[in-house]
Amino acid sequence: MAGIKDIAKKTGLSLATVSRVFNNSPLVSPKTREKVFKAAREMDYQPNMMAAALRSGKSKIIGVIVPEVNNPFFSSIINGIELQLRHFGYNIIIAQSHDSTEDEAKALESFVQLKADGILMSLAKETTDFSYIQSVMKKEIPMVFFDRVPELDPINSVVLNDFIGAHMATQHLLDQGCRNLIHIAGDQHLSIFKQRKEGFLKALKEHHLPITKDTILELTWDMIRDTVAIKNLLLRHPEVDGFFTYGDEGCLYLMNVLKPLKVDIPSQIKLMGFGNTDFSGLVDPKISTVDQKCNEMGLLAAEMLMKNLKRNHIVFTQEVLSPQLVLRESTQEG
Amino acid sequence: MAGIKDIAKKTGLSLATVSRVFNNSPLVSPKTREKVFKAAREMDYQPNMMAAALRSGKSKIIGVIVPEVNNPFFSSIINGIELQLRHFGYNIIIAQSHDSTEDEAKALESFVQLKADGILMSLAKETTDFSYIQSVMKKEIPMVFFDRVPELDPINSVVLNDFIGAHMATQHLLDQGCRNLIHIAGDQHLSIFKQRKEGFLKALKEHHLPITKDTILELTWDMIRDTVAIKNLLLRHPEVDGFFTYGDEGCLYLMNVLKPLKVDIPSQIKLMGFGNTDFSGLVDPKISTVDQKCNEMGLLAAEMLMKNLKRNHIVFTQEVLSPQLVLRESTQEG
């Protein structure tokens, strides 16, 4: 493999000059520059980033950790990140935590060893101890968290305002005439799901609507058990006229549970999801939901990281995105 | 940042010995080994992979190129790849081609510059000129292609037998009593979609069923135009009793087009998709489809690459996976 040494030999120039050419240094005459480029083309020269990284301390690598790449929300975010960072000449390396703190720590460690210039991550569900993360931050490696962020003080983060989103969703159901709502809650270990529940409850309280132990429900994802549970719930409370679920998957699942019970959506019961997952607009009835702006989130997180990479000191920013309602058939008649 | 030099100083050993410890060389006594590990822990030593890579020529980095990460099929494959490779201590770096040959070539180039130990990729739709790829293969970098593979002779590849899959799907529709089938075809630039069409046609021919210019249809994805087209088609051919679509998305889309036309699925018209996308089992009616084994594909591709990495010469293997029918409501009554 040809290196700058070979080019130097071929052109009769020194290593330093050749190196300067590839680093766009202004201190080279156009003639020599051309001469070097020509030789490089002829010899099919490819710079060795490993060597450059070792010498300069900049690897041009950004590490990204997500719970699962195989999850539309995260893959959309990765899409945004890849787009933005590759545009600036960075390579992105991906690791999955599978919601395990151990895997997360291992991935973080390998990023450190790879001398990643920066790290973007969304926490594993399990993670409650942030010491690994803090030790990485101490090494002055810029980090930006998205969606699932640790409770640390000086931090870079991009999150959705889940509370407001849930509140807007619930308010919409109320506007549509619902008065007896149920919330299907997500895993309460994650603050995003907690906030969605809180936003829901807030809206109910503002309207002085009763909140009972049946108001909040968690799915078991055992179709038979859930069907029985929902059926019993509706027998006890035939007045129920709407559900707000923590996510679109849960909403679609609920639709399937409701199907054999022969309730009409939206005339008898209205359904509201969260996430604006791609299938939500394709199923029947089309699901009303809350858009979480995953593309924007990825782009913003990448941008925030870039800002930190450009300076020599780290600046901390917290960005909170506003969700947006996407109203479709499951909450609106006609 | 502490390096082996610091550890050598602290322990009074030489650089070489310390290095040997971290490379699991058998030529170190257990006592010194422990002494080194202890010091490493105390100093929070992290090996510098860039330096190791430069010296050894092995970067422990695998490049992966897919058209879009934000596509359930590819993200599932990436999931499999990440799982497998990280397990062997490799880092995977991701690039998207967005089906552009130019982006693909750029990504490939940056992998070469990063000295990636191996490359896994699925071709961009556009790509017809394989010279970039061949020049990479000449550099003796192991490459494995999956799903969308170039027509080159000695090659590593993992693909699904789309032809057989389509044939099986069509046969199933015929078994269910269909005699007037339509195929909604995918982009014929891609061999996978071509093969699905061919498999469909083969099955029709085997049953001596007529093939007209209406037998194959392409979607415009303009809901209004497609609705009109399908409606006219059904008026001209009221005998149509089934559709086989190139993919699940197309199938779901078709279901939406069919909805206002008030045809019952599956009693009047049966629908068969391809892909076993996660939503296919969640919509109403649940879509019968063909599983493409994306997880297996990712795992196998990664495994094939690993085999090539373990030897010092490249071995070429072509693996063809057999698809599997997933029968659900859209083709079966009751």
Add this chain to the structure above:
DNA sequence: TTGTACGCGTTATCAT
């Protein structure tokens, strides 16, 4: 079993 010394391909600091 351990140590010495050189080189991997590049960038950075001087000097010219």
Add this chain to the structure above:
DNA sequence: ATGATAACGCGTACAA
């Protein structure tokens, strides 16, 4: 505008 040379942190042949 260009050249000579020392690092960057690690791996390994060779010597001890």
